[in-house]
Amino acid sequence: MHYREAIRLALDSIRTAKLRSFFTVLGIVVSVAFLVAVVAIIQGMNAYVRVNLTEAMVGTNSFQIRWMPIEMAMLSDQDVVRMNKRPLVSLDDAAAVRAALPDAKAVALQTGWPTPAVEVAHAGRSMPNVITFGITPEYQVVYDYGFVAGDALADPDVRERRYLAVIGHEVATQLFDDPARAVGKTIHVARLPVRVKGVIAPKGKTLGQSLDTFVLLPMTVFETLFGRRLTTTVSVKMHTAAEVPAAMARAEEAMRRAHQLRPREENDFAVDKADALIAFWTSLTGVLFAVVPAVVAIGILVGGIVIMNIMLMAVQERTREIGIRKSLGARRRDIRRQFLVESVALATLGGLLGVAFGAGFAQLIAVATPLPAKVTAWSVAVSLLLGAGTGIGFGVYPATRAARLDPITAMRAE
Amino acid sequence: MSDLVIHVVDLVREYQMGAERIQALRGVSLEIRRNEYVAIMGPSGSGKSTMMNVLGCLDTPTSGEYWLAGQEVSRLSDDALARIRNREIGFVFQTFNLLPRATALQNVELPLVYGGVGGRDRRDRARRALERVGLGNRMDHRPNELSGGQRQRVAIARALVNEPAILLADEPTGNLDSTTSADVMRVFDRLQTQGQTIVLVTHEAEIAAHADRVVTLRDGRIASDLRQDRTRAA
Ligand SMILES: Nc1ncnc2c1ncn2[C@@H]1O[C@H](COP(=O)(O)OP(=O)(O)OP(=O)(O)O)[C@@H](O)[C@H]1O
Numbered sequence: 233m234h235y236r237e238a239i240r241l242a243l244d245s246i247r248t249a250k251l252r253s254f255f256t257v258l259g260i261v262v263s264v265a266f267l268v269a270v271v272a273i274i275q276g277m278n279a280y281v282r283v284n285l286t287e288a289m290v291g292t293n294s295f296q297i298r299w300m301p302i303e304m305a306m307l308s309d310q311d312v313v314r315m316n317k318r319p320l321v322s323l324d325d326a327a328a329v330r331a332a333l334p335d336a337k338a339v340a341l342q343t344g345w346p347t348p349a350v351e352v353a354h355a356g357r358s359m360p361n362v363i364t365f366g367i368t369p370e371y372q373v374v375y376d377y378g379f380v381a382g383d384a385l386a387d388p389d390v391r392e393r394r395y396l397a398v399i400g401h402e403v404a405t406q407l408f409d410d411p412a413r414a415v416g417k418t419i420h421v422a423r424l425p426v427r428v429k430g431v432i433a434p435k436g437k438t439l440g441q442s443l444d445t446f447v448l449l450p451m452t453v454f455e456t457l458f459g460r461r462l463t464t465t466v467s468v469k470m471h472t473a474a475e476v477p478a479a480m481a482r483a484e485e486a487m488r489r490a491h492q493l494r495p496r497e498e499n500d501f502a503v504d505k506a507d508a509l510i511a512f513w514t515s516l517t518g519v520l521f522a523v524v525p526a527v528v529a530i531g532i533l534v535g536g537i538v539i540m541n542i543m544l545m546a547v548q549e550r551t552r553e554i555g556i557r558k559s560l561g562a563r564r565r566d567i568r569r570q571f572l573v574e575s576v577a578l579a580t581l582g583g584l585l586g587v588a589f590g591a592g593f594a595q596l597i598a599v600a601t602p603l604p605a606k607v608t609a610w611s612v613a614v615s616l617l618l619g620a621g622t623g624i625g626f627g628v629y630p631a632t633r634a635a636r637l638d639p640i641t642a643m644r645a646e
Numbered sequence: 647m648s649d650l651v652i653h654v655v656d657l658v659r660e661y662q663m664g665a666e667r668i669q670a671l672r673g674v675s676l677e678i679r680r681n682e683y684v685a686i687m688g689p690s691g692s693g694k695s696t697m698m699n700v701l702g703c704l705d706t707p708t709s710g711e712y713w714l715a716g717q718e719v720s721r722l723s724d725d726a727l728a729r730i731r732n733r734e735i736g737f738v739f740q741t742f743n744l745l746p747r748a749t750a751l752q753n754v755e756l757p758l759v760y761g762g763v764g765g766r767d768r769r770d771r772a773r774r775a776l777e778r779v780g781l782g783n784r785m786d787h788r789p790n791e792l793s794g795g796q797r798q799r800v801a802i803a804r805a806l807v808n809e810p811a812i813l814l815a816d817e818p819t820g821n822l823d824s825t826t827s828a829d830v831m832r833v834f835d836r837l838q839t840q841g842q843t844i845v846l847v848t849h850e851a852e853i854a855a856h857a858d859r860v861v862t863l864r865d866g867r868i869a870s871d872l873r874q875d876r877t878r879a880a
């Protein structure tokens with residue numbers, strides 16, 4: 233019997249018992265759907281973290297000197313309590329780092345958590361929840377900001393505490409329609425009137441949130457308005473990625489000297505680059521990637537055993553049919569092939585169904601949440617191979633039993 | 647090669663039933679020539695079905711020789727026997743043994759499926775076989791949409807479709823009433839006229855009367871082997 237024949241037979245018998253077939257492969261459907269969906273979500277988050285979060289938070293070829301490390305969420309409570317006693321990062325620290333790194337492209341100071349989200353208004357129009365940072369001018373270099381209108385903040389603006397602001401593209405369009413019209417106008421940031429000096433080129437969206445909804449104020453203006461933040465951060469941008477590690481070491485030295493730490497004393501600050509964020513993320517997904525195969529393996533094993541049982545039942549039910557086929561000239565391998573193809577077809581259909589459900593679920597996540605879940609080709613390939621493999625692995629025994637039946641005895645079966 | 651289709655020598659078939667050993671065939675020797683029409687009779691338990699199963703290569707003898715169309719087949723492997731069944735033998739059973747979910751045509755195609763005949767050729771040959779048994783208009787019916795006599799004719803078409811050296815039938819009319827039995831016997835008679843070699847088992851003298859040779863078994867041995875003038879229904 234040709235494979236074509238065997239496949240037709242298999243699909244026929246699956247079709248005549250749709251519901252039973254569905255429940256037979258439910259284990260595989262669920263396992264595969266789980267695999268596809270989880271991988272899609274993790275991959276989506278990975279892409280997000282790599283491309284957007286790290287650059288948005290730290291900048292390219294950059295590192296930060298922070299009060300607390302980036303991966304704060306991973307620290308134990310004792311660590312946090314201990315670190316709470318650290319001195320805050322100050323303008324003096326920024327100056328010390330600048331002195332130690334004359335080759336840096338930019339050394340900036342920026343305010344951090346808790347970042348105020350305030351209302352920004354102009355002439356009857358307003359925009360709520362606009363995040364506001366206080367910065368030194370080089371911050372705009374660290375983040376590679378370009379300007380569509382007006383100019384960047386400059387050193388005198390900080391020194392002389394000028395009531396100026398540089399605003400994100402979306403804030404400008406929201407309040408002025410045309411960003412060019414914003415320059416020179418007075419806006420109210422949390423009721424404080426400041427004049428718009430420049431509008432930053434659009435950065436787009438990630439996680440469904442605009443990266444262009446912010447206001448930058450001179451550090452001095454910000455502190456007048458909101459007071460000093462706990463987590464003021466020094467950002468350093470080098471010209472190339474290769475310079476970053478050495479620069480981090482020199483910055484660490486400069487900071488230790490500035491804070492007058494003795495040789496054995498541990499740092500009372502953190503030097504982090506985007507890698508720290510990625511490493512943190514990788515360790516998190518690493519745990520997930522270790523757990524997923526185990527869960528899928530258990531699901532597939534259970535699914536496979538169900539398939540084996542159902543196939544043994546099918547052989548039992550169709551003993552007479554097998555006898556008839558053998559009496560007409562079916563060889564062992566013909567019968568074995570018929571049942572093996574059936575279990576493979578079943579399991580593969582289960583795999584396909586699982587992929588469909590998993591992809592649908594990932595799509596749902598992508599639409600309903602800001603996470604950009606993305607189904608990966610390899611997870612689909614693995615799923616289908618897993619499906620087919622399960623069909624073979626757990627179909628061999630029932631098929632072999634069917635093939636060994638004696639035609640006369642089989643034909644006498646009820 | 648002679649026109650000997652079946653040649654069995656001293657055929658023995660024993661069954662082991664726990665400690666007991668049952669001899670269903672106790673040394674049967676028999677020759678059947680091409681185009682012979684043989685009826686096998688005998689009381690219940692005399693070994694008729696056992697004999698037919700061996701002749702049909704569904705079973706192998708405990709000892710003895712079985713030459714089918716010039717080939718010794720009593721010691722062949724499972725798969726080799728399957729090949730013989732497919733090529734050389736057409737078997738008709740008392741209980742029809744059709745696949746219930748398949749149409750008449752698909753049932754008749756089965757031996758061709760296992761013979762590696764594909765596509766249009768297969769369909770054409772199956773169709774012709776059904777036409778030979780007078781069921782050209784019932785090809786797409788499933789067994790439960792056919793009468794008993796029609797089912798048995800489908801089974802005969804299936805047995806014929808590979809043009810076997812021998813057509814074996816174990817009580818083919820056993821499940822049929824007398825009118826449909828007559829229909830089925832007409833089919834056998836016509837096939838024999840067309841050159842088919844036929845061996846059939848029956849309890850009924852009326853059926854045996856269609857054959858031109860009657861072999862009677864008793865206790866696993868041939869009790870008599872007689873030629874006769876056949877009576878044929880018009
Ligand atoms: N599979 C088997 N196992 C054990 N004994 C068997 C088996 N098949 C047949 N027999 C025995 O072999 C003997 C011959 O049986 P067989 O079926 O050939 O008889 P038969 O002539 O066809 O009878 P009937 O006219 O009732 O069909 C009987 O005694 C039967 O009990």
Ligand SMILES: [Mg+2]
Pocket residue numbers: 694695696816
């Ligand atoms: Mg019998």
